[in-house]
Amino acid sequence: MPINRNALIRYKTIDNCLRNKYRSWTLDDLIDACSEALYEFEGIDKGVSRRTVQMDIQLMRSNKLGYNAPIVIKDKKYYAYSDAEYSITNIPLTDQDLGTLSEVVQILKQFKGFSHFEEIGGMVNRLEDKIYTSKTHSVSVIDFEKNDRLTGLHYLDTLYQAIIKKQVLNLTYQSFKAAEPQVYVFHPYLLKEYRNRWFILGVANRVKVHLTLALDRIKDISVNADFAYRENTLFNPSTFFENVIGVTKNAGQRPEYILFWIDKKNAPYVITKPIHNSQRIIKEDNMGIVFQICVVINFELERELLDFGDFIEVIRPRGLRKRIEKRLKTAGAYYEESKVLEIDDEIVEVYSPNPKDAGV
Structure with missing residues (x-):
């Protein structure tokens, strides 16, 4: 069954409400929540009818959408999920979903060779992998970087x-x-x-x-409908981060030339995965390679340079070199002075990963 955008917004809103365990939801509460969501996302100020939300709940309960949502009524008044872990976002993809995604992938793959669409390559690979694993009920063959515990x-x-x-x-x-x-x-x-x-x-x-x-x-x-939207006059979103590693940059802050040396053994890692697209090789000998990048100096840059540990030397600018040197000395002092308290063996045992899972 095709789902239009407004209906999908209502389903997601009802789902979000019923997943909230700290509040009880009457039908009128769900109607108000759906009306507010449609106004927020679509600018529709006409309230959702009682019958529409009742039909939405009936459809979510059924298998027509593939949801089979366990929606129950408590005390003859409050709507809730009988399964506290349920969400419509957790259901598997239907055959129709997989067919639609396959068509989308084929369309997107036509653009992968164009320079303006280089960024879609990873997205296409993700979609292909998701479709493959869903159709074949097999394990994923691509392990993307992710953090399931991220909030917000x-x-x-x-x-x-x-x-x-x-x-x-x-x-x-x-x-x-x-x-x-x-x-x-x-x-x-x-x-x-x-x-x-x-x-x-x-x-x-x-x-x-x-x-x-x-x-x-x-x-x-x-x-907040009480204030008029203020247009962006501070920076150009398409170019603001061109000379930045990370997200920290003040308006008007200019990039600087950063020179750093990497030892011969580890230099290939920096060559094949540049720190920034402005990276250039300035000098090379039997000991190592001097690289140059042109970026804004910020916290993320310092952290990136510190990630190279003992096989990097920052050459200039002098202020950045001094800060990196100071931070490395501070880190070394922690090991020399044993400032960290001993950790209880029982705590370590509880939180240590299973050696088999860790590949030990």
Whole structure:
């Protein structure tokens, strides 16, 4: 059965409500939630009818959509899932879904050779692998990098919709350094991924510079209709990160030439996987290779350089060299002075991975 976008929004909204174990949901509550979701995502201000939500629940309970949702009514009033772990997002793909995805993959593969579509290569591989494993009921033959414990990813679609629809948000955020959450009236401009973490860039009322906020530190998001959306005049999203490793950059911050030496044994790893697309070889001898990149100096750059451990030497700029040297000396002092307390053997035993699982 084909599902239109509005119906899918309602199903996902009902699913999100019933997965919330900290609240009881009447039919009127579900109607209000669906109406708010349609207004937020589609701009539809006409409320959802009682009959529509009742039909949605009936369809979700049935096998017509493949959901078979275990929706029950408690105390003759409140709707809930009888299985607390159930979600429509966890159901397997249907034959129709697999057929549609196969058609999409074939279309996307036609563009893989074009330079403007290079970024879709990984996405096509993911789709092909998902379709293959679902059809054959076999294990995956591609192991993509992932982190199943990341939080905040459920805000991705909300933020994406807010950007393209130019919506102002009430965004509750608590950084690692803050004792209490802070609420921003936020104008979102750009979603950015780095090392499997997602960030949103934008401006907030009464804040002069743009903010880069991690999705895993967001506590709540809602649309704020009291303020007009402020257009982005601070940076060009298509070029802002050209000279950046990571996500940290101030508007107007200029890139600098970074020179570093890698020993001969490890240099091939840097050649085959450049730190940045500006990377160039400046000098090469029997001991190693001097590389140059042109990037903004930020925390992520320093962490990237420190990842090379004892087979790198930062040459210039001098300030960056001094900071890397200082951080390495500090790290060495931890081992020399044994500052870390001994860990209880029982705790280690509880949290140690199974040697078989770890490949030991």
